[in-house]
Amino acid sequence: MSSSTTTGDARTSAEAPPASEFREPPREAWYCARSAGSLAPGAMASVTVLGDQIVIGRTKAGRLFALRDRCPHRGAPLSGGQFDGTAITCPFHGWRFGADGRCQAMPTLVDGDVTDPGQVKVGEFPVRESDGIIWLYMGAGLAEAPPVPALTLAGATRCRVAVSVLVEASYDLCVLSLIDPGHVGYVHNSWWWRPTATAREKIKDFEPLPFGFRMKAHKAAANSRGYRLLGRPQTEVDFLLPGQRIERIRMGERSIINATFATPIDARRTLLTNVLLSDLPQLMPLAPLIGWAGRAFLRQDQRILELAQQGLERKPTMLLLGQADRLGQWYFRLKRDYAAARHEGKAFSNTLAPERLRWRT
Ligand code: FES
Ligand SMILES: [Fe+2]
Known part of the structure; x- marks a missing residue:
């Protein structure tokens, strides 16, 4: 406005x-993203804060993560893919991303394709759990x-x-x-x-x-x-x-x-x-x-x-x-x-x- x-x-x-x-x-502030109880280990969810779509998840080991909800390949929402509790598989062509946002696999690659999947990374956001709330930080200079x-x-x-x-x-x-x-x-x-x-x-x-x-x-x-x-x-x-x-x-x-x-x-x-x-x-x-x-x-x-x-x-x-x-x-x-x-x-x-x-x- x-x-x-x-x-x-x-x-x-x-x-x-x-x-x-x-x-x-x-942007340089912590915002309440959702109640922590609604994100069990192995679950992920899409949230929007300040117009940015973000996928937040909790690995099976309990680690919280927050990544830009947009596959760098062709823009599909990662939150629409599969999360096995360790990595997210994009719903479009199956690229796999770890909780740190780094690409682990591109299934369409064959021997001789020079691309290293690990060079591709989805943006990460600071995320924290406190008093039963998941907090997201959207800017720089934490x-x-x-x-x-x-x-x-x-x-x-x-x-x-x-x-x-x-x-x-x-x-x-x-x-x-x-x-x-x-x-x-x-x-x-x-x-x-x-x-x-x-x-x-x-x-x-x-x-x-x-x-x-x-x-x-x-x-x-x-x-x-x-x-x-x-x-x-x-x-x-x-x-x-x-x-x-x-x-x-x-x-x-x-x-x-x-x-x-x-x-x-x-x-x-x-x-x-x-x-x-x-x-x-x-x-x-x-x-x-x-x-x-x-x-x-x-x-x-x-x-x-x-x-x-x-x-x-x-x-x-x-x-x-x-x-x-x-x-x-x-x-x-x-x-x-x-x-x-x-x-x-x-x-x-x-x-x-x-x-x-x-x-x-
Ligand atoms: S858009 Fe994600 S793998 Fe192609
Ligand atoms: Fe009021």
């Missing part, structure tokens, strides 16, 4: 980001990039639920929804979470993180049934580049981590993945209910984001107004500064300052 934004807030109007920031999400987020619990994981919804909307629009207090009372107004007409003024303290910002620990909202059920615990929310919201809800020694990750599939489609992890044993039997609620939440976002995307396609401008939209402004600023640092080959440094924000939700 190519669009522009206007900030109506006098204090921050000078920070209105240029239209270029609404363009591509960074060392300077934001790390894969750590979803660390104090105790053993007793409950883990992951749900994904594909949204027909741009990456920026979807990422803004992760840090948009204003939509909660309107979009997530189910009776079981936050009924309408309960809005009240909130005060939140923020501090910068190396690649994002943190809403400091505070008592969870009293006008949310979900939090009241948990006894209004302490909660802290991190937002991290490229588009990750990680909420930590603490109840004494135990905690719940509720994380949402945005993955840019292409210019118009974004995958939203919600992962809930907890070391609370009581949550284990509730996993199906948690999965249902997580999906219901993402579908509520999906419906409104797809409608807003259509509006932005008719006129690609946004107004970011007031303190409730400050987090959205911070996102664009972080994204712009990160892109500039990578462009100039410099280390990224976060220029956000601690701030107290107020809004009504």
Whole structure:
């Protein structure tokens, strides 16, 4: 999406980001590709991230790999071929590729053909498994990039639920929804979470993180049934580049981590993945209910984001107004500064300052 934004807030109007920031999400970032449990040893799958088709797989020995899903011979998708747990055979002419992308065999060659199959290689992408998620890295300069987020619990994981919804909307629009207090009372107004007409003024303290910002620990909202059920615990929310919201809800020694990750599939489609992890044993039997609620939440976002995307396609401008939209402004600023640092080959440094924000939700 190519669009522009206007900030109506006098204090921050000078920070209105240029239209270029609404363009591509960074390639130099880890993106959530899929849930690790869905990729057994000996399996492979095709995923699209930033418009690139990639085949990810796990060898029988357990090694994860990610290769460009395009045979260098004549372009067939390797994910459409056979994977024997060690190598992929292309469905078109049977070239065989190892998990490192190197060609091992070209069955049509005969003695005297000079070609060495080992000279042909499919592009590899860094891939990592962490907290039950497969992460893909799409760019160069891995060392300077934001790390894969750590979803660390104090105790053993007793409950883990992951749900994904594909949204027909741009990456920026979807990422803004992760840090948009204003939509909660309107979009997530189910009776079981936050009924309408309960809005009240909130005060939140923020501090910068190396690649994002943190809403400091505070008592969870009293006008949310979900939090009241948990006894209004302490909660802290991190937002991290490229588009990750990680909420930590603490109840004494135990905690719940509720994380949402945005993955840019292409210019118009974004995958939203919600992962809930907890070391609370009581949550284990509730996993199906948690999965249902997580999906219901993402579908509520999906419906409104797809409608807003259509509006932005008719006129690609946004107004970011007031303190409730400050987090959205911070996102664009972080994204712009990160892109500039990578462009100039410099280390990224976060220029956000601690701030107290107020809004009504
Ligand atoms: S296209 Fe893959 S072997 Fe020919
Ligand atoms: Fe939402």
